[in-house]
């Protein structure tokens with residue numbers, strides 16, 4: 019009886035959240051003659067506008083020996099163009115009460131501005147100038163290369179968690195460029211030349227390879243007119259063929275052991291899985307998202323409750339799966355083992371695999387599934403409350419080759435997953451043939 023009441027309550031709690039999630043924001047899409055896609059999300063709650071310019075180019079398209087090229091180019095876009103001296107865009111936007119930033123990802127490079135509504139034209143003028151006339155001088159690259167290498171030191175080589183994940187990710191994704199670090203390998207950065215950056219820029223920085231997303235206190239027609247004014251004169255380019263990063267489905271069980279200076283003992287496990295874009299069964303991605311939540315979402319989740327609370331074998335456990343992606347993905351689990359209690363990393367790994375096995379031998383209870391569903395839905399609804407996050411969600415979907423309209427399909431799929439779908443998905447994808455295990459240990463640990 020208690021169980022059914024809880025189930026009912028969970029269902030009642032879920033309804034308003036799903037209703038909120040179902041109310042579509044006022045979103046408008048335009049296509050300029052030169053192929054630039056403009057998406058405007060109108061929301062007059064605050065007197066601010068976010069303009070995000072996404073390019074469909076990231077580390078996944080980089081060939082051997084050229085890792086880090088997209089990220090290096092992102093840096094160089096701030097180092098001068100026909101209307102802007104190096105770093106001048108920062109000063110211009112700040113003087114207008116705005117700000118800017120940029121980031122490079124596996125599938126995309128993103129430039130984002132936040133400005134007061136009256137400065138949207140300036141934002142577009144800056145972004146359009148960077149799109150079409152970046153200088154990319156050899157002398158500027160000489161200095162910027164050191165900035166990028168320093169960023170690599172701080173964000174990867176001296177970061178106790180990220181550095182432990184770099185090589186295992188390469189091992190986990192053997193057939194595509196997705197396994198390379200976005201920032202690039204250090205030896206590639208050393209040999210990257212300004213001409214390589216120019217070639218990359220002229221190949222990919224074109225209006226027909228970009229999506230401009232504008233959110234906030236703006237009227238769609240006004241955004242369209244400004245976009246036509248500033249981006250309209252830029253010519254479209256013939257774009258090279260760019261295949262999505264597809265992986266081997268079951269490359270075999272892989273294990274790596276790294277002994278690193280001052281490393282925190284860390285266990286990382288990654289299963290080769292499809293994304294929302296590459297899945298064959300339309301429910302796989304949502305089922306994997308729910309499994310990640312059931313394993314290590316809330317403190318009551320399976321791995322957190324067992325490993326941390328009941329058995330004391332780990333001080334932290336996470337499970338993460340990125341469903342929205344252009345190519346195949348990884349289902350990631352990481353843990354910080356309590357070695358005094360566990361004795362070895364292998365013990366913790368065995369316990370994690372046993373808990374995953376329990377999802378395969380019996381379907382989870384509907385109650386556990388509903389709890390995970392509510393948590394994911396609540397997070398999405400609250401995330402979308404922030405205008406900037408709404409723009410980012412649209413951008414991620416577009417870069418994965420999925421329309422922003424597919425968010426609704428995604429929510430519908432999430433609602434329809436059954437306990438048997440969870441069991442079947444775990445049986446299919448969370449298997450040894452798809453698993454990479456990484457043990458990162460401090461270098462003073464005895465080893466063969």
Ligand SMILES: [Zn+2]
Nearest residue numbers: 089093166169
């Ligand atoms: Zn950077």
